[in-house]
Amino acid sequence: xxxxxxTLLNELQQAVIEGDGERAKVATQKCLDAGIAPLEAVEFGxxxxxxxxxxxxxxxxxxxxxxxxxxEAGNQVMSVLEPIITAGGGESKSAGTVVIGTAxxxxxxxxxxxxxxxxxxxxxxxxxxxxxxxxxxxxxEARKHKADVIAISAxxxxxxxxxxEVVRLLNDVHERESYEVLVGGAPVTQNWATxxxxxxxxxxxxxxVALALKLVAKK
Amino acid sequence: xxxFFEITKRALNGPYSxxxxxxxxxxxxxxxxxxxxxxxxxxxxxxxxxxxxxxxDIFQAGLELCAEVGCYCKDTSRIIKFTPEEIAEALRxxxxxxxxxxxxxxxxxxxxRPESSEKPYCFLGAGGGISTNEDVYxxxxxxxxxxxxxxxxxxxxxxxxxxxxxxxxxxxELLACIRSVELGRAALRRAQRPGLPIMNAIATAVTAAxxxxxSSFGLRNTDAWICGFTSPMQVQFERLNEVAYxxxxxxxxxxxxxxxxxxxxxxxxxxxxxxxxxxxxxILVLRASSHLTFPIDFRYASNTSQEVMWAVSTxxxxxxxNSHHPxxxxxxxxxxxxxxxxxxxxxxxxxxxxxxxxxxxxxxxxKAITLDHFTPLEPRFASEVSHAAAGMTRxxxxxxxxxxxxxxxxxxxxxxxxxxxxxAFDWDSIVPCQEYVDLYGRIKNELTSYGLKFx
Numbered sequence: 299x300x301x302x303x304x305t306l307l308n309e310l311q312q313a314v315i316e317g318d319g320e321r322a323k324v325a326t327q328k329c330l331d332a333g334i335a336p337l338e339a340v341e342f343g344x345x346x347x348x349x350x351x352x353x354x355x356x357x358x359x360x361x362x363x364x365x366x367x368x369x370e371a372g373n374q375v376m377s378v379l380e381p382i383i384t385a386g387g388g389e390s391k392s393a394g395t396v397v398i399g400t401a402x403x404x405x406x407x408x409x410x411x412x413x414x415x416x417x418x419x420x421x422x423x424x425x426x427x428x429x430x431x432x433x434x435x436x437x438x439e440a441r442k443h444k445a446d447v448i449a450i451s452a453x454x455x456x457x458x459x460x461x462x463e464v465v466r467l468l469n470d471v472h473e474r475e476s477y478e479v480l481v482g483g484a485p486v487t488q489n490w491a492t493x494x495x496x497x498x499x500x501x502x503x504x505x506x507v508a509l510a511l512k513l514v515a516k517k
Numbered sequence: 518x519x520x521f522f523e524i525t526k527r528a529l530n531g532p533y534s535x536x537x538x539x540x541x542x543x544x545x546x547x548x549x550x551x552x553x554x555x556x557x558x559x560x561x562x563x564x565x566x567x568x569x570x571x572x573x574d575i576f577q578a579g580l581e582l583c584a585e586v587g588c589y590c591k592d593t594s595r596i597i598k599f600t601p602e603e604i605a606e607a608l609r610x611x612x613x614x615x616x617x618x619x620x621x622x623x624x625x626x627x628x629x630r631p632e633s634s635e636k637p638y639c640f641l642g643a644g645g646g647i648s649t650n651e652d653v654y655x656x657x658x659x660x661x662x663x664x665x666x667x668x669x670x671x672x673x674x675x676x677x678x679x680x681x682x683x684x685x686x687x688x689x690e691l692l693a694c695i696r697s698v699e700l701g702r703a704a705l706r707r708a709q710r711p712g713l714p715i716m717n718a719i720a721t722a723v724t725a726a727x728x729x730x731x732s733s734f735g736l737r738n739t740d741a742w743i744c745g746f747t748s749p750m751q752v753q754f755e756r757l758n759e760v761a762y763x764x765x766x767x768x769x770x771x772x773x774x775x776x777x778x779x780x781x782x783x784x785x786x787x788x789x790x791x792x793x794x795x796x797x798x799x800i801l802v803l804r805a806s807s808h809l810t811f812p813i814d815f816r817y818a819s820n821t822s823q824e825v826m827w828a829v830s831t832x833x834x835x836x837x838x839n840s841h842h843p844x845x846x847x848x849x850x851x852x853x854x855x856x857x858x859x860x861x862x863x864x865x866x867x868x869x870x871x872x873x874x875x876x877x878x879x880x881x882x883x884k885a886i887t888l889d890h891f892t893p894l895e896p897r898f899a900s901e902v903s904h905a906a907a908g909m910t911r912x913x914x915x916x917x918x919x920x921x922x923x924x925x926x927x928x929x930x931x932x933x934x935x936x937x938x939x940x941a942f943d944w945d946s947i948v949p950c951q952e953y954v955d956l957y958g959r960i961k962n963e964l965t966s967y968g969l970k971f972x
Binding site (some may be wrong): 346355356358361362363366378402403404405406408409411412454455457458459484485487503 | 541547563586591647674676682683684685686693723724747748753777778779780781782783784787815816818824884887888956
């Protein structure tokens with residue numbers, strides 16, 4: 299790769315890291331004008347930038363608002379690239395589709411928000427259903443978006459049964475096999491995940507991303 | 518100070534904002550701006566700083582944040598705003614030295630100051646810990662009642678009644694709340710401390726209905742109800758409904774805030790500043806008799822890391838130097854009972870908090886998320902360390918924190934779970950097993966060799 303191209307991709311990457319959507323959009327256009335392939339811009343500009351953001355978040359060098367801004371900048375980049383990739387017969391690679399929310403009765407959202415952002419940074423299409431989400435809503439939204447993964451967070455022991463309710467509902471409507479169910483939240487454990495028949499549990503948000511990637515790859 | 522009717526009015530009629538805009542377009546930029554304006558900077562070499570100017574700057578930054586941002590009502594999507602004059606008035610009129618408990622256990626909680634030799638108020642027990650069943654709950658609370666330095670008790674959460682999972686918002690939540698109060702009161706009587714206040718009414722409650730219903734089954738106005746904010750700087754009607762009920766019956770509220778370091782507030786600097794803002798909001802919005810704070814490190818889901826220590830220390834100094842409204846610092850340790858790490862974390866955290874001027878709540882053992890992984894010995898140890906640390910200078914506490922933190926910091930990502938109450942304690946006599954007594958004695962001796970003077 300020429301030095302000029304590297305410089306342009308670095309500029310794109312930096313704009314994403316700094317969460318500057320407008321700058322990222324301009325940098326993307328400059329990459330295209332210089333003849334950089336759209337998928338190359340996605341791979342080396344966007345994905346690498348988002349990975350750096352995720353890594354720095356883990357080290358407490360960047361914080362949740364930075365993740366959100368970087369994810370938004372990523373959306374801006376894709377708004378330029380996606381039509382071109384699609385028109386060229388290509389497909390922008392998505393890691394998979396996740397519907398995520400906090401279990402019925404639970405209004406705590408920060409842990410769920412962090413996982414949602416890290417999933418986006420890792421290339422997932424994420425539909426965030428918010429807090430206090432009934433089992434039926436998880437099911438309806440998962441159907442609507444053809445989700446690969448349903449991720450349910452609970453911060454309180456008395457809202458953990460809301461996670462079990464989702465699994466029970468999926469079984470009742472004979473759609474359990476259609477989705478990978480991930481559970482998490484402070485009081486949630488692997489034992490609980492096993493007991494309710496979830497497909498996976500992670501103590502940390504970054505572990506949750508790794509697990510989602512693994513489960514989707516297996517599907 | 519403006520009254521609760523005015524708070525409710527503003528919650529219903531204040532300026533509208535979408536929830537995400539409140540966080541990302543109002544709170545985050547203002548928080549960054551005040552941190553920058555006052556030049557607040559985290560110093561990894563001094564987790565317990567001795568810098569009065571830094572503390573006062575953090576206090577001013579917190580007041581500005583509070584005035585410029587306000588408190589978001591999730592139910593109405595409206596912001597409860599305050600003028601700088603109303604904030605000053607709230608600090609002037611805020612309760613001081615509230616009295617909790619009855620008879621021999623009646624005691625006032627006063628605001629301490631940094632380096633004060635006054636013994637901290639000790640609010641001890643489960644700190645959100647979760648118990649398997651009612652038998653464990655009763656034995657645990659009786660064990661807490663027998664801690665010599667305890668001033669008020671934090672009861673565990675009951676996760677099952679009659680063998681059924683307690684589901685939030687269902688009749689089981691209400692029944693579990695009733696049982697929590699009845700059993701807690703009975704357990705304290707068994708411990709011969711009938712007047713000891715239950716200060717975390719009601720841990721098992723998720724909804725206002727649960728908390729209010731349980732309250733009619735044995736809570737007294739000399740106890741206290743915990744009502745909390747939702748992160749970041751938000752409140753729900755569920756909590757305001759509880760406040761309305763508690764004020765009407767003449768009870769006392771402990772206003773709770775637990776911001777997540779790494780979340781919307783950013784790093785240690787933002788966490789310290791937002792803690793001050795919560796202090797003021799707790800007085801105004803939650804009508805608190807005292808303020809309970811527990812910033813959490815998102816990386817570890819505990820709060821004994823060096824970065825959190827700095828945020829807690831500086832904000833505690835900021836508040837205790839500038840407000841007469843008492844605060845309590847709640848600690849969550851990563852490690853479980855009967856481990857060295859657990860006792861080192863407790864010692865490090867409480868030395869730093871007490872030298873900074875805080876009263877204490879302890880505690881959350883094994884992050885308070887593992888069933889039955891807490892015992893009465895950890896809060897007892899916390900109270901003994903806290904009494905011994907009263908009068909210590911911030912510089913001494915800083916050195917001691919660094920020494921102790923070095924012993925556990927590498928284990929924070931994967932702390933040992935330790936033993937269950939049933940394994941670490943004798944079930945019938947509610948006393949620790951010999952192995953635990955030996956470990957506790959050894960760590961106390963080690964702390965003594967570092968200069969801590971136990972009573």
